[in-house]
Amino acid sequence: MNKLKWMVFLMLVFLLSCSQVSNENAQAQSGRLAIYLTDLPAGVEKVLVTISAIDVHKTGGASFTVFSGEREYDLLELQKNPELLFDTSLEEGKYTQIRMQVTAGQIQISGVLYPLIIPSSQVKINRNFSVLSGGTTRILLDFDAEKSLQVSGNPKNNKYILRPVILVKNISY
Numbered sequence: 001m002n003k004l005k006w007m008v009f010l011m012l013v014f015l016l017s018c019s020q021v022s023n024e025n026a027q028a029q030s031g032r033l034a035i036y037l038t039d040l041p042a043g044v045e046k047v048l049v050t051i052s053a054i055d056v057h058k059t060g061g062a063s064f065t066v067f068s069g070e071r072e073y074d075l076l077e078l079q080k081n082p083e084l085l086f087d088t089s090l091e092e093g094k095y096t097q098i099r100m101q102v103t104a105g106q107i108q109i110s111g112v113l114y115p116l117i118i119p120s121s122q123v124k125i126n127r128n129f130s131v132l133s134g135g136t137t138r139i140l141l142d143f144d145a146e147k148s149l150q151v152s153g154n155p156k157n158n159k160y161i162l163r164p165v166i167l168v169k170n171i172s173y
Helices: 002-028
Strands: 030-038 046-058 063-074 083-091 093-109 112-117 122-131 136-143 149-154 157-162 166-172
Touching: 030 063, 030 122, 046 083, 046 112, 063 083, 063 093, 093 157, 122 136, 122 166
Parallel strands: 030 136, 112 157
Antiparallel strands: 030 083, 046 063, 046 093, 093 112, 093 122, 136 166, 149 157
16 A cells, blocks of 8 residues: 555656646746837827737737737827837747737827827738747837828818828847
């Protein structure tokens, strides 16, 4: 009977050590992804945009939602201080695209806020980047307000349109 207890004990120790090695390997095969947002001057007082989701697409077609919720950003404030959109653990590998949902916006001119019309809320940023095991990939995005904003209508009844132009300014590993 003692021999049986020792065998069961040794089997449990073996299984526990295997699971720890497995967990260490799983942790070693992920890295961090941090995306920041900045902007260049646009010649207006404020440009407010609401971002509601960010997905990244991995080589081979897998997609991961890395941010979900609604956060409003004043793009002109980002000129001084780029803001961290998110920082998350992500499966290591090569990625080909960032997709961002810009769902609402306002522009302030001469102290008055005007709504922004956003014809397509999805912005696709095609750029290859990697997430390295145990490392952090930092991506700085430039939401170019000046190129993104358009005015239509007549001088008495202007409509402000936002067609987001977002560029990758820098990637560091």
